[in-house]
Amino acid sequence: MPxxxxxxxxxxxxxxxxxxxxxxxxxxxxxLLRRYSYQKYKEVKRGSAIIKDSNxxxxxxDGEVSNNxxxxxxxx
Amino acid sequence: MYITGGxxxxxxxxxxxxxxxxxVTIVILSIVIFNSRLAHTSKNKKxxxxxxxxxxxxxxxxAKIASLKEKYENDDRYDDVILVSSGDAFxxxxxxxQYIINNKDLRGKPIIDLMNKAGYxxxxxxxxxxxxxxxxxxxxxxxxxxxLLLANIKLDEDKAILKQPPPYKIIxxxxxxxxxxxGIVQINNDGYxxxxxxxxxGLDFLSPTKTVQNYLYLKDKNDVLILLSHNGHSWxxxxxxxxxxxxxxxxxxxxxxxxxxxxxxDTLVTQAGSNLDYLGKIILTxxxxxxxxxxxxxxxxxxxxxxxxxxxxxxxxxxxLDLKDVLNRELNHLNEPIIGxxxxxxxxxxxxxxxxxxxxxxxxxxxxxxxxxxxxxxxxYPGAITVGDVxxxxxxxxxxxxxxxxxxxxxxxxxxxxxxxxSVDLIPSGLKYEIIVDYKGKLKKIVLKDLxxxxxxxxxxYTVVLNQYxxxxxxxxxxxxxxxxxxxxxxxxxxxxxxxxSSNELKKIYTKNDLNRIDLKITKGGTGQKVAKTKVxxxxxxxxxxxxxxxxxxxxxxxxxxxxxxxxYPSSQLAPNIVYPKNSPLYQKSLDLIxxxxxxxxxxxxxxxxxxxxxKMLLKQAKYxxxxxxxxxLSSSARYTVEIxxxxxKDIKIYLNNERLKANQKYSFxxxxxxxxxxxxxxxxxxxxxxxxxxxEILLEYLKEIKIIDSSILEKRVEIIEKxxxx
Numbered sequence: 001m002p003x004x005x006x007x008x009x010x011x012x013x014x015x016x017x018x019x020x021x022x023x024x025x026x027x028x029x030x031x032l033l034r035r036y037s038y039q040k041y042k043e044v045k046r047g048s049a050i051i052k053d054s055n056x057x058x059x060x061x062d063g064e065v066s067n068n069x070x071x072x073x074x075x076x
Numbered sequence: 077m078y079i080t081g082g083x084x085x086x087x088x089x090x091x092x093x094x095x096x097x098x099x100v101t102i103v104i105l106s107i108v109i110f111n112s113r114l115a116h117t118s119k120n121k122k123x124x125x126x127x128x129x130x131x132x133x134x135x136x137x138x139a140k141i142a143s144l145k146e147k148y149e150n151d152d153r154y155d156d157v158i159l160v161s162s163g164d165a166f167x168x169x170x171x172x173x174q175y176i177i178n179n180k181d182l183r184g185k186p187i188i189d190l191m192n193k194a195g196y197x198x199x200x201x202x203x204x205x206x207x208x209x210x211x212x213x214x215x216x217x218x219x220x221x222x223x224l225l226l227a228n229i230k231l232d233e234d235k236a237i238l239k240q241p242p243p244y245k246i247i248x249x250x251x252x253x254x255x256x257x258x259g260i261v262q263i264n265n266d267g268y269x270x271x272x273x274x275x276x277x278g279l280d281f282l283s284p285t286k287t288v289q290n291y292l293y294l295k296d297k298n299d300v301l302i303l304l305s306h307n308g309h310s311w312x313x314x315x316x317x318x319x320x321x322x323x324x325x326x327x328x329x330x331x332x333x334x335x336x337x338x339x340x341x342d343t344l345v346t347q348a349g350s351n352l353d354y355l356g357k358i359i360l361t362x363x364x365x366x367x368x369x370x371x372x373x374x375x376x377x378x379x380x381x382x383x384x385x386x387x388x389x390x391x392x393x394x395x396x397l398d399l400k401d402v403l404n405r406e407l408n409h410l411n412e413p414i415i416g417x418x419x420x421x422x423x424x425x426x427x428x429x430x431x432x433x434x435x436x437x438x439x440x441x442x443x444x445x446x447x448x449x450x451x452x453x454x455x456x457y458p459g460a461i462t463v464g465d466v467x468x469x470x471x472x473x474x475x476x477x478x479x480x481x482x483x484x485x486x487x488x489x490x491x492x493x494x495x496x497x498x499s500v501d502l503i504p505s506g507l508k509y510e511i512i513v514d515y516k517g518k519l520k521k522i523v524l525k526d527l528x529x530x531x532x533x534x535x536x537x538y539t540v541v542l543n544q545y546x547x548x549x550x551x552x553x554x555x556x557x558x559x560x561x562x563x564x565x566x567x568x569x570x571x572x573x574x575x576x577x578s579s580n581e582l583k584k585i586y587t588k589n590d591l592n593r594i595d596l597k598i599t600k601g602g603t604g605q606k607v608a609k610t611k612v613x614x615x616x617x618x619x620x621x622x623x624x625x626x627x628x629x630x631x632x633x634x635x636x637x638x639x640x641x642x643x644x645y646p647s648s649q650l651a652p653n654i655v656y657p658k659n660s661p662l663y664q665k666s667l668d669l670i671x672x673x674x675x676x677x678x679x680x681x682x683x684x685x686x687x688x689x690x691x692k693m694l695l696k697q698a699k700y701x702x703x704x705x706x707x708x709x710l711s712s713s714a715r716y717t718v719e720i721x722x723x724x725x726k727d728i729k730i731y732l733n734n735e736r737l738k739a740n741q742k743y744s745f746x747x748x749x750x751x752x753x754x755x756x757x758x759x760x761x762x763x764x765x766x767x768x769x770x771x772x773e774i775l776l777e778y779l780k781e782i783k784i785i786d787s788s789i790l791e792k793r794v795e796i797i798e799k800x801x802x803x
Contacts, residue, residue, distance in 0.1 A: 011556075022557055023557065024548075025557075026264065026562060027560060032548075035548050035549070059331055059332050060350050063350065064331075066309075
C-alpha cells in the first residue's frame with residue numbers, strides 16, 4: 001500500500017495555456033481544466049473548444065494528465 | 077537540323093557541362109525510381125496493424141472494426157493484417173462495469189467477447205484492466221482468445237491471485253515477417269498504475285523504461301519490435317527519443333488523438349484517442365529480406381465508416397438488452413421513498429464515509445461532502461433500489477478524492493461554496509454544520525458540529541473525502557493536494573446499499589422528513605431598503621406535513637395580486653428548514669432564503685378549472701411526490717382536507733369560504749409555472765395564461781401593499797384526516 005499522504009507522491013503539475021496548475025495525482029484532463037478555468041471547461045464540454053498537447057495532438061477530457069505536460073485550449 | 081559526326085564531337089565539347097549534368101540527373105532519378113519501385117514491387121511485403129486503445133467499455137464500434145479488418149484481410153496488397161489494443165478496455169460503461177448477471181460476476185465480459193469476435197490478436201493490460209480485481213482479471217484473460225501482455229509486472233506468488241501475464245508475443249505473418257510485440261503499463265511515482273491499489277496485492281510493477289530495455293534484444297531475433305505501451309503519448313515520445321531499436325510504439329492512457337503517427341528517430345509513435353472514436357492503421361513495408369523499409373500510421377474516423385459486420389451488431393444489441401438486467405439488479409429495498417437532495421445527499425456521503433474499499437486501503441474517513449448539483453435525482457422510489465437508481469443519482473463516474481483538512485479549512489470551503497452559490501450546497505456525513513447569515517443572506521459564521529451536536533475539535537486534522545468534481549472545481553485549501561484512489565463514487569454507493577446497510581436502517585435513516593445536517597440560521601443584520609416587516613416567524617419547517625407560513629404567504633400574494641380565487645404554492649419549491657425570525661425587517665434578498673424557486677425566476681400560470689379537477693390535481697400531486705401529504709399550500713380563503721387510510725393518501729376535498737368546491741363550477745387558480753406542467757397532467761383546465769411578472773415580483777408587490785406580515789399566514793389551512801380501520 002502507498003504511504004498515506006506520502007509527500008513524495010502528493011501531486012502532479014501541468015500547464016494549461018502556459019499557466020502552471022497543481023492537481024491531485026491521477027487527475028484527468030477535465031480536472032486540470034476545471035482547476036484552470038471553469039468557463040473554459042464548459043466551452044470544451046460544449047464542443048466550442050478542444051484541448052491539444054504540446055505536439056499539437058488533440059487530447060480528450062477523460063485522458064489522464066501527464067506530469068509536466070503542457071496543454072492548450074483551442075477554440076474551434 | 078541534323079548533327080553530323082564532326083558536329084557531334086563539337087557539340088559534345090561545347091555542351092559537356094550540360095551533358096554531365098543531364099547524365100548525373102538521369103542516374104540519380106534512375107536510382108530513386110528503382111528504389112521506389114523496389115519498395116513497392118510484389119517482392120515487398122506489407123503488413124497492416126490495426127490498433128485501438130482506451131476502449132473504456134465502448135461497444136458500438138466493434139462491428140465496424142471487424143468489418144474493416146475483414147476488408148483489409150481480403151486485400152491482397154497486405155501480407156497480413158493484425159488487430160491489437162493498447163489497453164484499458166474496461167471502465168466507463170455500466171453494461172461492462174456492472175455486468176453481474178444472475179448473481180454471477182461477469183464484469184468486463186461484454187468487451188472481451190466483442191474483442192474476440194472482432195478478431196483482436198493481442199492487447200496489453202492497461203491500468204483499468206485491474207479495476208475489477210485480480211480474480212476477475214484472470215477470468216477475463218482466460219475468456220479472451222488473444223493474449224493480454226504485460227512485461228513490467230512481477231508477481232509475489234504467495235500473495236498474488238493474478239496469473240503471470242506473458243511479457244511479449246511474436247507474430248509471424250503469412251510470408252514470414254516476424255513481429256515482436258511487448259506490453260507495458262504506466263506506473264505513477266508511488267509505484268502503482270492508476271487503479272484501485274487494494275486490487276494490486278502481490279503485484280510489483282517494474283519501471284517501464286528499464287523493462288523495455290530488457291526486451292530490446294527481441295529486435296535482433298525478429299524483424300520489428302513493436303511496443304504496446306499503455307503510457308501517455310509524451311512518455312512514449314521520450315522513450316522513442318532515448319531508446320533505439322523500437323520500430324513502433326502504439327500508446328494509450330492519455331487519450332491522445334495522433335492523426336498521423338509521429339516519426340521520432342527510427343520509431344513510429346502513435347495513439348488512437350479513446351472510446352473507439354478512431355481505429356489506427358499502421359502499414360509496415362518490408363523488403364524481400366524482411367528489412368523494414370517504410371512505415372506509416374494514421375487514424376480512421378469510425379464515424380465515417382458505414383459498414384458493420386452484422387453478426388457483431390447482433391451481439392452488441394444483445395449486450396445492450398442486458399443493460400436492462402444490469403441496471404435492474406436489486407441492491408436493497410425500500411418501503412418508503414427517499415425524498416429530496418438532503419436525504420439522498422446524506423445517503424451518498426454516508427456511503428463514501430463507510431466505504432469498505434476505502435477502509436481496505438487503510439484510510440479512516442472522518443467527513444464526506446457531496447455537492448447538491450452532483451445529485452441528479454430528487455427522489456428514490458419505494459421498492460427495489462437498483463444499480464440503475466445509483467447511476468441516475470450519480471451519472472458522472474466521479475472518482476473519490478481524499479484530503480487531509482483542518483477544521484478551519486473545512487469551514488472556509490463550506491463558506492466559499494455558500495457564498496459562490498448563495499445557497500446551501502455541500503451535504504456532509506460525519507459532521508453537521510450551521511450557516512449563520514443576516515437578514516439578506518450574507519454569511520456571518522459557519523459552526524461545525526460533530527454528530528452529538530458539539531463543536532468539532534479545531535486542532536484535529538480530518539480525513540475528508542470529496543468527489544472528483546468538487547475536488548477540481550471548488551475553491552479550497554487542504555493540507556495535501558488530494559489522493560485520487562481510483563474508486564468511483566457510484567461503486568461506493570452500490571457497495572453501501574448492497575453490503576453495508578439493511579433495509580430497516582435505510583428506512584430509519586434516510587426516509588425521515590427532518591433529516592437535515594445543515595441548519596441555516598437567520599440572525600440580525602443587513603442594510604438597505606426594507607420591503608416589509610414580519611411580526612411572526614416565517615417558517616418552512618415540516619413543509620409537507622403542515623401548513624407553513626412561508627407557503628401561505630406566497631399563496632396569498634398570488635391570490636391578491638393576480639386576483640384569482642385560489643393562489644397556490646408547492647412545498648417542493650420552498651427552501652427546507654428555514655425560520656425567518658419574527659419582528660424582523662424583510663429585504664428583497666431575504667425572500668431568496670425562504671423560496672428556492674426564486675432562483676429560477678419562474679412566472680405564474682393561471683387557469684380556470686372545475687372544482688372536481690382541482691381536487692384531482694392536488695390529490696395526484698400529493699400521491700406522486702410522496703414527500704408528505706401536503707404538497708400544495710393554498711391562499712387564505714381556501715382550505716382543504718387530506719384523507720389518509722392505512723398510510724395512503726385517499727382523497728382531497730377543497731373548500732373556498734367554507735364551502736366545498738362545486739364539482740363542475742369553474743374557479744380561477746394560480747401556481748408557479750414550473751410545477752404547473754406536473755399539475756396539468758392530472759386533469760383538464762381552461763383559459764390558460766402566464767403572468768408577466770415573476771413569482772418574486774408578485775410577492776414584492778403584495779408586501780408593498782400589506783407592509784406587515786401578521787399571524788394570518790400561520791392559519792392552519794390543511795387538515796389531515798387519518799381514517800385507519802379499527803377492529
